[in-house]
Amino acid sequence: QIQLVQSGAEVKKPGASVKVSCKASGYRFMNYAIHWLRQAPGQRLEWMGWSLHGNGDTKYSQEFQGRVTINRDTSASIVYLEVSSLRSEDQAVYYCARGFEGTFDFWGQGTMVTVSS
Amino acid sequence: DIQMTQSPSTLSASVGDRVTITCRASQSIRTWLAWHQQKPGKAPKLLIYKTSSLQSGVPSRFSGSGSGTEFTLTISSLQPDDFATYYCQQYSSYSYTFGQGTNLEIK
Numbered sequence: 292q293i294q295l296v297q298s299g300a301e302v303k304k305p306g307a308s309v310k311v312s313c314k315a316s317g318y319r320f321m322n323y324a325i326h327w328l329r330q331a332p333g334q335r336l337e338w339m340g341w342s343l344h345g346n347g348d349t350k351y352s353q354e355f356q357g358r359v360t361i362n363r364d365t366s367a368s369i370v371y372l373e374v375s376s377l378r379s380e381d382q383a384v385y386y387c388a389r390g391f392e393g394t395f396d397f398w399g400q401g402t403m404v405t406v407s408s
Numbered sequence: 409d410i411q412m413t414q415s416p417s418t419l420s421a422s423v424g425d426r427v428t429i430t431c432r433a434s435q436s437i438r439t440w441l442a443w444h445q446q447k448p449g450k451a452p453k454l455l456i457y458k459t460s461s462l463q464s465g466v467p468s469r470f471s472g473s474g475s476g477t478e479f480t481l482t483i484s485s486l487q488p489d490d491f492a493t494y495y496c497q498q499y500s501s502y503s504y505t506f507g508q509g510t511n512l513e514i515k
Contacts, residue, residue: 326504336452336495338504350502353409386451392458393499394442398451 293317295387295399296326302405306374311402313387320368321345324390327361327372330385341390342370374404382406410500414507420515425486429510431479431496438475440499443472443481446509447492455494456481486512 298312315323326341340351342361349361360373374381385402388395411434419425432440439459444452454463456472469484481501483490491514496507 320475320489336497336506338506339436352503365490388451393440394441394454394457394504395444395452396454396457396463398453401451 293389293397295389295397297387297399297402299383300403300405302407303377304408305378305406307377308373309383309384309404310371310373311387313366313368313370313372313399315389317390320365325363325370326388326390326395327359327385328388328395329383329385331380334383336386339372344390352398360392377406378402379406409503410437410498410505411462412498412505412507414494414496416510417508418511419512420513421486422515424515427483427486427512429481429494429496429512431447431474431481431507433479433498436476437498437500439475440470441472441474441479441501442497442499443470444495444497445492452495458492467496 294316296314301309303309322344324341324343327339328336330336338352339355340361342349342363347363358375363370387399389397413432415430441459443456445455446452455466455470460472471482473480491512493509493511495509
């Protein structure tokens with residue numbers, strides 16, 4: 292069955308970086324984009340960016356451009372999200388999701404990132 | 409960015425009721441509109457894509473309609489498992505945005 296399994300919860304200090312992984316299984320990895328989204332407590336979901344299928348080109352939301360990096364290890368079917376210069380507003384649950392018809396059909400379980408001094 | 413506004417923000421209903429949630433886009437998104445259901449502490453689940461296409465495995469009591477800037481999600485007969493938060497989501501010009509959510513609670 293199709294699964295996206297994310298790495299575990301992280302606690303970081305302000306100004307630090309965090310790297311979250313998303314391992315895909317159950318489908319042909321190269322055929323679908325993987326997106327990253329986040330949800331702060333009580334807030335709506337925010338799209339952060341994607342790693343395209345095929346050549347793995349990336350595109351980022353303007354809000355996160357310059358502070359977020361998405362890359363992938365095709366041989367291991369893993370996509371990574373790195374967020375730098377963390378601040379309190381970055382405290383959220385981060386999700387990876389598979390791209391499908393302008394939306395997201397399978398989601399990872401979420402990774403809680405806590406930013407605290 | 410295109411802004412998405414849902415109404416109502418909270419909806420109280422009973423098992424068996426027919427309910428409708430509305431989503432408005434700040435500009436036309438043609439039919440690139442999806443609906444997701446989210447329960448506390450869980451990842452969202454795709455229900456409807458491209459305005460009215462039912463995702464595989466989703467019960468047929470869920471349906472979607474609309475085009476341009478106004479869209480609706482209808483649940484024809486509420487079941488206990490349906491009490492959750494619902495989000496609309498648009499795709500346009502390589503960008504995705506979500507509504508603020510509608511919390512569907514038991515009356």
